[in-house]
Each structure stands twice: as structure tokens, then as C-alpha cells.
Amino acid sequence: MSTLPRPEELYANINHTPPKTDWMDVPVDIKPGRYCYAANPESLNYVGFPHARKWNPLDEDWKLPENWKEIIFNGIRERLDKYRSFKVFMDICVRCGACADKCHFFIGSGDPKNMPVLRAELIRSVYRGEFTTFGKLLGKFAGARPLTEQVLKEWWYYLFQCSECRRCSVFCPYGIDTAEITIMGRELINLLGLNIDWIATPVANCYRTGNHLGIQPHAFFDMIDFFCDDIEDITGIRPEPQFNKKGADILFVTPSGDVFADPGTYTCMGYLILFEYLKREYGLDVTWSTYASEGGNFGFFTSHETMKRLNSKIYMEAARLGVKWIIGGECGHMWRVLHQYMDTLNGPEFQSPNMIVPTNPITGTVFQHAASTKMIHITEFTADLIKHGKLNLDKSRNAGIHLTWHDSCNTSRGMGLFEEPRYIARHVVEKFTDMPPGTIREETFCCGGGAGLNAGECEELRMMGGLPRASAVKYVHEKYGVNMLGCVCAIDRAVLPGTMKYWVPEVSVCGLHELVGNALVIPGEKEREVNLRGEDLPGKEDE
Amino acid sequence: MKALYSLFLVFALAAIALVGAGALGMERTFGLYIPFLAAAVFVVGFCWRVVQWGKSAVPFCIPTTCGQQESLPWIKQSTIENPSTTTGVVLRMLLEVLLFRSLFRNNKPQLYSDTRVRYASSKWLWLGALAFHYSFLIIFVRHMRFFTEPVPAFIRGIESVDSMLQIAAPTLYLTDLIFITAVTYLFLRRVVVPSIRYISQVQDYFPLFLILGIGLTGIFMRYFAKVDIMAVKELTMGLVTFSWKVPQGIGVIFYVHVFLVSILLMYFPLSKLMHMGGVFLSPTRNMNCASRKFRHINPWKFENVHYHTYEEYEDEFREKMVEKGLPVEKPL
Numbered sequence: 001m002s003t004l005p006r007p008e009e010l011y012a013n014i015n016h017t018p019p020k021t022d023w024m025d026v027p028v029d030i031k032p033g034r035y036c037y038a039a040n041p042e043s044l045n046y047v048g049f050p051h052a053r054k055w056n057p058l059d060e061d062w063k064l065p066e067n068w069k070e071i072i073f074n075g076i077r078e079r080l081d082k083y084r085s086f087k088v089f090m091d092i093c094v095r096c097g098a099c100a101d102k103c104h105f106f107i108g109s110g111d112p113k114n115m116p117v118l119r120a121e122l123i124r125s126v127y128r129g130e131f132t133t134f135g136k137l138l139g140k141f142a143g144a145r146p147l148t149e150q151v152l153k154e155w156w157y158y159l160f161q162c163s164e165c166r167r168c169s170v171f172c173p174y175g176i177d178t179a180e181i182t183i184m185g186r187e188l189i190n191l192l193g194l195n196i197d198w199i200a201t202p203v204a205n206c207y208r209t210g211n212h213l214g215i216q217p218h219a220f221f222d223m224i225d226f227f228c229d230d231i232e233d234i235t236g237i238r239p240e241p242q243f244n245k246k247g248a249d250i251l252f253v254t255p256s257g258d259v260f261a262d263p264g265t266y267t268c269m270g271y272l273i274l275f276e277y278l279k280r281e282y283g284l285d286v287t288w289s290t291y292a293s294e295g296g297n298f299g300f301f302t303s304h305e306t307m308k309r310l311n312s313k314i315y316m317e318a319a320r321l322g323v324k325w326i327i328g329g330e331c332g333h334m335w336r337v338l339h340q341y342m343d344t345l346n347g348p349e350f351q352s353p354n355m356i357v358p359t360n361p362i363t364g365t366v367f368q369h370a371a372s373t374k375m376i377h378i379t380e381f382t383a384d385l386i387k388h389g390k391l392n393l394d395k396s397r398n399a400g401i402h403l404t405w406h407d408s409c410n411t412s413r414g415m416g417l418f419e420e421p422r423y424i425a426r427h428v429v430e431k432f433t434d435m436p437p438g439t440i441r442e443e444t445f446c447c448g449g450g451a452g453l454n455a456g457e458c459e460e461l462r463m464m465g466g467l468p469r470a471s472a473v474k475y476v477h478e479k480y481g482v483n484m485l486g487c488v489c490a491i492d493r494a495v496l497p498g499t500m501k502y503w504v505p506e507v508s509v510c511g512l513h514e515l516v517g518n519a520l521v522i523p524g525e526k527e528r529e530v531n532l533r534g535e536d537l538p539g540k541e542d543e
Numbered sequence: 544m545k546a547l548y549s550l551f552l553v554f555a556l557a558a559i560a561l562v563g564a565g566a567l568g569m570e571r572t573f574g575l576y577i578p579f580l581a582a583a584v585f586v587v588g589f590c591w592r593v594v595q596w597g598k599s600a601v602p603f604c605i606p607t608t609c610g611q612q613e614s615l616p617w618i619k620q621s622t623i624e625n626p627s628t629t630t631g632v633v634l635r636m637l638l639e640v641l642l643f644r645s646l647f648r649n650n651k652p653q654l655y656s657d658t659r660v661r662y663a664s665s666k667w668l669w670l671g672a673l674a675f676h677y678s679f680l681i682i683f684v685r686h687m688r689f690f691t692e693p694v695p696a697f698i699r700g701i702e703s704v705d706s707m708l709q710i711a712a713p714t715l716y717l718t719d720l721i722f723i724t725a726v727t728y729l730f731l732r733r734v735v736v737p738s739i740r741y742i743s744q745v746q747d748y749f750p751l752f753l754i755l756g757i758g759l760t761g762i763f764m765r766y767f768a769k770v771d772i773m774a775v776k777e778l779t780m781g782l783v784t785f786s787w788k789v790p791q792g793i794g795v796i797f798y799v800h801v802f803l804v805s806i807l808l809m810y811f812p813l814s815k816l817m818h819m820g821g822v823f824l825s826p827t828r829n830m831n832c833a834s835r836k837f838r839h840i841n842p843w844k845f846e847n848v849h850y851h852t853y854e855e856y857e858d859e860f861r862e863k864m865v866e867k868g869l870p871v872e873k874p875l
């Protein structure tokens with residue numbers, strides 16, 4: 001692992017002026033701290049990915065298969081036919097540069113190949129040279145270049161410096177989505193076994209155990225049971241969640257990160273409190289599943305096919321258990337997959353015809369906008385409950401918190417979930433301040449660790465990518481005294497605490513349902529002294 | 544360097560026309576054959592490209608959502624930026640195509656000391672692009688008077704508004720000024736801003752110079768060389784009515800202008816200029832965002848996809864599950 005420079009040092013070294021040399025003539029320089037380790041061959045083999053082998057990105061020889069170029073060209077050819085997005089995006093970029101300074105990795109690193117347009121050009125230049133008449137005739141003159149090992153290495157390096165956050169796409173006059181190009185690029189290099197381990201191993205885990213962290217069913221049970229102990233200590237009430245229960249009304253699926261690491265675990269406790277409350281008050285029948293124990297989908301970072309295979313478990317499990325509909329937890333790319341792919345991918349194959357349009361039995365609200373997927377976001381569910389006055393909330397318990405809101409990339413630009421979490425936030429905390437426009441909602445910044453870039457070894461890259469987000473947080477922290485950054489994404493909850501510690505150490509990170517769990521008054525609970533983190537509640541410090 | 548290449552290329556093209564139509568007297572070639580061929584290449588090439596794109600599948604519903612989704616009835620949806628109806632999608636596309644909505648959003652990050660990044664609105668590119676495209680469009684429409692007889696009223700209308708200021712004789716068209724200014728801005732931006740220079744290629748400079756060349760020759764012809772308009776119209780009308788004839792004494796500058804236009808037409812379908820057609824086909828903008836409400840169908844099937852079924856899962860973990868009291872399908 002590389003040593004991370006101090007924030008001021010890192011910041012002072014950002015230089016947005018590109019070198020004089022033409023970018024095609026600047027060879028790739030794989031820098032420690034900015035790349036992730038190569039995939040463990042066992043993980044690749046487990047899910048049947050091709051060309052699994054031990055290799056090291058720093059080595060000269062990447063042990064490529066003999067016909068690697070042919071594999072790539074065939075891969076490109078196939079994808080041009082299958083994805084209009086890819087084909088159109090290869091052809092119509094005018095290099096206007098509107099997207100150039102929109103990428104958090106470019107803003108934070110100054111590396112010109114992190115400009116979305118250039119990231120795409122890395123692939124486009126090869127496409128031009130091999131697949132267009134113009135490029136074939138005129139070569140470099142037409143912006144074309146041949147595919148060489150150097151070029152492939154450059155692809156690999158920069159494809160794993162894109163968190164597929166789609167921010168660039170918002171500003172492009174043609175909606176060119178560099179994330180989409182990155183997805184295709186990653187599919188292509190996957191054909192050569194060139195994945196990173198922080199993606200490949202979670203994928204293999206998820207395939208086997210149902211979740212990225214490889215938590216087996218008994219351990220999953222124990223972890224949640226452990227949260228129930230904590231909740232009992234804090235509230236005097238012990239939740240009794242159900243697992244794999246046939247005939248439950250609703251299946252709940254959340255990212256396994258919430259079960260595993262702080263501060264996601266507090267969010268998980270929030271879900272448990274909410275469902276326990278609803279069970280006691282209104283008889284709501286929710287089950288967790290150990291088989292479909294992952295909302296996130298790292299398959300999305302490898303190929304559409306893998307995404308489909310991992311995603312299928314949710315519908316398969318819903319059908320097996322006979323639930324009526326599904327609630328999904330606070331997760332980022334789970335929602336992009338769910339919103340834009342799930343129904344197309346697995347709906348016809350695995351969705352049970354017995355499911356109904358999600359209907360909140362407590363309020364009677366029918367979630368028509370999820371009529372086909374039969375799955376709603378937990379903030380849609382909770383916001384609806386609050387609106388109908390079904391929750392007894394005491395926001396003074398969060399009085400020590402001044403919250404600001406991080407719109408997670410995928411729920412923002414791949415879904416449009418903006419008001420629901422803010423509505424809930426305003427009902428569970430007293431102080432809420434948004435960050436400045438241009439840094440929130442559809443223009444929100446990535447945490448810097450999305451799309452599989454949360455590995456320890458690429459921390460420097462993550463701190464660079466996290467700068468724009470952190471800087472906006474710093475602004476509201478200094479100006480208004482914000483001390484908590486809320487979000488609805490498990491990757492955010494994993495990445496942002498480190499980023500905050502680095503850039504704005506005074507601000508902590510939480511999920512939304514942690515705050516709901518704190519505020520929710522369960523009938524018969526004892527007087528709470530501490531919040532879900534075990535910290536004294538405001539006004540209880542001295543007692 | 545790349546800009547110089549492109550400039551040189553455009554000069555070379557102009558020289559070809561000068562020599563060809565001037566010294567060599569090949570007026571028919573430069574006045575009739577080449578323009579006709581160019582128009583044909585343009586139309587066929589353009590359609591071919593769009594059809595090629597259209598033939599590729601749109602397997603997933605992947606719009607970029609830029610506003611609040613449709614959800615609970617009391618939450619106000621952003622019906623244009625995150626549309627869930629066809630009307631919304633059409634409006635979104637219209638805003639994009641007619642007003643360059645996304646470019647309007649443009650901003651610029653600025654790094655301050657003390658690890659601060661701020662964003663300032665930056666609308667110059669939007670303004671420049673809008674000015675360029677609209678003046679180009681108006682000039683194009685104005686030129687239709689050379690291909691119509693009688694000239695339709697709306698073209699005359701556009702002309703009279705355009706020459707409102709009544710400066711010089713023949714009166715100065717405002718769009719000519721805006722057009723030249725906009726193209727110059729777009730070019731300067733490419734050479735002055737370091738990051739834009741870094742991403743720019745011959746293919747970016749060449750069309751700019753070509754278009755600038757067309758503009759300048761046109762202006763020169765109208766205001767300075769004062770070519771014989773009647774003769775020009777005779778030629779253009781002949782072109783569209785297929786009674787091809789070349790009147791004498793139009794002046795060689797006219798042929799340079801027409802030749803550059805012809806090159807632009809032929810270059811168009813091969814190049815990034817196809818964004819004109821492509822913008823309509825971009826799945827991130829032209830799709831409905833209601834993908835949880837309506838199922839989108841993928842026209843092709845995934846082959847050889849293997850799933851890890853619940854049965855396999857339980858087989859592996861049954862013992863541990865039973866131990867914890869988790870329900871199982873088959874007893875131990």
C-alpha cells in the first residue's frame with residue numbers, strides 16, 4: 001500500500017494544465033495508490049470468467065492470451081450491434097469539452113485522461129482505427145490508433161479510475177454517458193481476465209453465499225441477532241426479525257455492507273427498529289432472506305450478464321417465499337440496476353405472477369410507479385408512512401446532529417430520488433442544510449469509491465475523487481455548522497467516513513434509517529439514554 | 544499543429560477550386576457535377592449512418608435522470624428532466640435539441656487555497672454553440688431563395704429581419720456577423736483553453752475552418768466581389784430542375800464557395816458532424832424514465848447464463864441453517 005500524502009499536499013499538487021505532448025504519445029504510467037490489485041483467479045473461475053490467472057499490473061508481461069486482439073475486436077463488434085448507446089456514443093462526440101471538468105477524478109487528480117471525453121477517446125480511438133473507413137484510411141489524422149499492449153494497459157488503468165457515476169452525462173449536449181462506455185470497456189477487458197480483485201471476489205462471494213461479503217446464512221443470522229441485542233440494550237425492546245419466511249407479505253433486501261461495517265450497521269439497526277415498530281403497531285409482515293442477502297450488485301461492474309446472474313436471486317427468492325412485493329434498502333447501484341435493468345433482465349424469467357403492485361397495507365398507498373418491478377425504495381415507504389402520520393417520531397433525540405444530504409450518484413442520475421430522503425430527514429432531525437447547488441441532486445458528486453474502487457490500495461485515487469464532495473461538505477460545515485453527512489448508499493457509508501476524516505474531519509457519515517431508528521418511539525420502550533451508536537443523547541450527558 | 548494542418552487543408556481545397564474553375568475553366572465540374580455529387584453523398588450517407596445506428600438494439604432503459612422521479616402523489620415530479628410520459632420525453636428532447644439544455648447547465652470548477660473547490664456558472668460555450676447553430680440555420684434558410692421560384696414569403700421575411708440594420712449595400716445580414724463571431728469563438732476556445740486544446744484533433748479544427756472558409760467566401764462574394772446574383776440563381780435553379788447550365792461570368796470566388804460547401808456535405812456523414820442525427824438517438828435522453836412502471840423489452844437473449852439456485856445454496860449450507868433454526872426446504 002502506498003503512503004497517502006497529507007491533504008494540503010495532495011491538494012497543492014493538483015494541476016489542471018495538461019502536458020504539451022499529444023495524449024496519444026503519453027505512455028501509461030501505472031501509479032501506486034491509484035490502481036487496484038488484480039483479480040484473484042479463484043474468484044474469476046468461480047463465476048466462469050475467462051482467462052483467470054495470476055498477474056500483476058506493474059509487471060511488463062500481463063500474460064495475455066495469444067489472440068487477445070481478436071478477442072477484443074470481436075467483443076467490440078458484438079457490443080456495437082447489441083447496444084445502440086455504445087455505437088452512438090462512439091460516433092457523435094464533438095469533443096466540446098463540456099464534460100471535461102465534470103469528473104470528480106479529473107477535478108481531484110488533474111490527470112487529463114480522467115476527463116470523461118478523453119477516457120472515452122481511449123476506446124474511441126481504437127474503434128475509429130479498426131471499425132470506421134475514415135479511420136482506416138487516415139489513421140492518426142482521423143484520431144485513430146492501433147490497439148497495442150500499451151493501449152490495453154491504459155484502458156485498464158483508466159477504466160478503473162471511473163466510478164461510473166454518470167455525472168459527465170448530465171452536462172453532455174448529446175447525453176453521452178461515459179459510464180456506459182466504461183461498462184462496455186470493462187466488459188471487453190474482462191474477456192481477457194483483467195478484472196480487479198475488489199470487484200471479482202465480491203462477485204464470486206455473492207454468487208455463492210448471496211452477498212458480496214461472503215456471509216454464510218448462519219453468520220448472517222448472528223450478525224443481525226447481534227444488532228437486536230444492541231437495540232434491546234438501548235430501547236428495552238428486542239426486535240424479532242424473520243428470515244426466509246414463506247408466506248410473508250414483503251421481502252426486504254439491503255446491501256450486505258449494512259450488516260457488516262459501521263456506520264452502515266446503525267442504518268441496519270434503524271431498519272430493524274422500523275420493521276419491529278410496524279409489526280407491533282400494524283402487524284406488518286416482513287422477511288429477510290439469507291439467500292438474497294445482497295442489494296448491491298458488483299456484477300454491474302463486470303458485465304451485463306453477471307449483473308443479471310446476481311440480480312436474479314431477488315426475484316427467485318421472492319417467488320420461492322411467495323411474498324407480495326419487495327422493499328429495497330439504502331443502496332446506490334442496487335437502485336440503478338433495479339430501476340433500469342432488473343425488470344428487463346429478470347422480470348419475465350423469474351418474477352412470480354402472484355406478486356402485486358406494491359401497496360402499503362398501513363396507509364393504503366399504491367406505489368403505481370413501481371407497478372412492473374414490484375419493488376420500492378425504503379425511503380419511498382418511510383416517507384409515505386410519515387406523511388400519513390403513522391410513525392411516532394421524536395426528533396429531539398437527533399438534536400446533536402446538523403445534517404446535510406449527499407445524493408448518491410446512482411439513486412440520483414439513475415433514478416431521481418431526491419425529495420423522499422429529504423422529506424424523511426426533515427422529520428427526524430431538527431437541523432438540516434443542503435449543500436450548494438451544483439454539488440447536489442443530479443449534479444451530485446461521487447464519493448470516489450463507486451463501481452468497485454473502494455479497495456485499500458487505491459486510497460489516494462479515492463481521496464482525489466472525494467475532494468469535490470468533501471469540499472462542498474466543508475463549506476456547509478464551516479458556514480452552518482453541519483456535522484453529519486447523510487446518504488442512501490452502502491458504498492458511500494463505507495467510503496465517505498475515510499474521505500471526511502481526510503478532508504473534513506469534523507463531519508461524520510450516516511444512513512437515513514439510522515436517524516429514523518433514533519427518532520422512532522417504540523411503544524413500551526424504556527427511556528433512551530444513548531443513540532444507536534451508543535453515544536449519549538443530547539441532554540442525557542450528565543445523568 | 545493540428546490546427547495548422549486543418550487550415551492548410553482548407554486553403555488547399557480553396558486553391559483546387561480556384562485553379563479548377565478559374566485557370567482550367569472547369570466551371571461545369573465545379574458548378575454542377577461536384578455539388579450534385581456532394582448533395583447525393585450527403586443524403587445517402589446521412590441516411591445510411593442513421594439506419595446503421597437504428598439497427599443496433601436498445602436493450603435497456605438507461606435514461607440519465609436529472610430531476611425528481613415520479614413517486615408519491617404529493618411529491619412534485621420533475622416531469623421534463625425525469626419524464627414518465629411520452630409528452631415529457633418529447634419536451635425533454637425539444638429542450639435539448641432546440642435550446643441545448645445540457646450545455647446551459649455548464650459550470651466551471653475553481654480551486655481556491657485551503658482545499659476548497661467552487662463552481663461558477665459558465666454559459667459561454669452554450670451561447671457560442673447556440674449562436675453558431677442558429678445563425679447557420681438562418682443562413683441556410685436564406686439560401687433557399689436560390690433554389691425556389693417564386694421565393695416563399697417566409698424566406699423573404701427572414702431576410703428582411705436579418706438585414707434590419709440597413710447597413711451598407713447590399714445590406715448587411717446580422718446573422719453573417721454572428722456566424723463569423725461564433726465560429727471564431729469556437730475556434731479560439733479550442734486553441735486557448737489548454738484542456739480543450741489537449742482533446743482537440745484535426746477532425747475538430749478542419750470542419751471549423753471549412754465552415755469559416757465557406758462563410759468568408761460567401762461574405763466576400765456578397766459584399767465585396769459582388770457576383771452576379773441573377774447568374775447564380777440561374778445556375779442553382781438549373782441544378783434543382785435538372786436543366787443544367789452554367790451562365791458565364793459568375794466569378795471564380797463563387798466556385799470556391801460552392802466547392803467548400805460540397806466538401807462539407809461529403810465530409811458530413813463521415814464525421815462527428817453526424818451529431819446532428821445522433822442527438823435524436825441517444826438513449827440517455829430519448830427514453831422514458833418510468834422504467835419501474837413499464838417493462839422495457841430487450842430484443843436479444845443472454846446465452847449460457849447460469850444461475851446459482853436456492854436449492855444449490857441450501858445444499859451447501861443446510862446443516863448450518865438448521866443449526867440456527869433457519870427454515871429449510873429439505874430436512875437434514
Ligand code: SF4
Pocket residue numbers: 092093094095096097098099100116117171172173174175176
Ligand atoms: S460533453 Fe459530450 S460531446 Fe462534449 S466532449 Fe464530452 S462527451 Fe463529447
Ligand code: SF4
Pocket residue numbers: 102103104105114115116119161162163164165166167168169178179182446
Ligand atoms: S462516469 Fe463519473 S467517474 Fe466516470 S468519467 Fe463520468 S464523471 Fe468521471
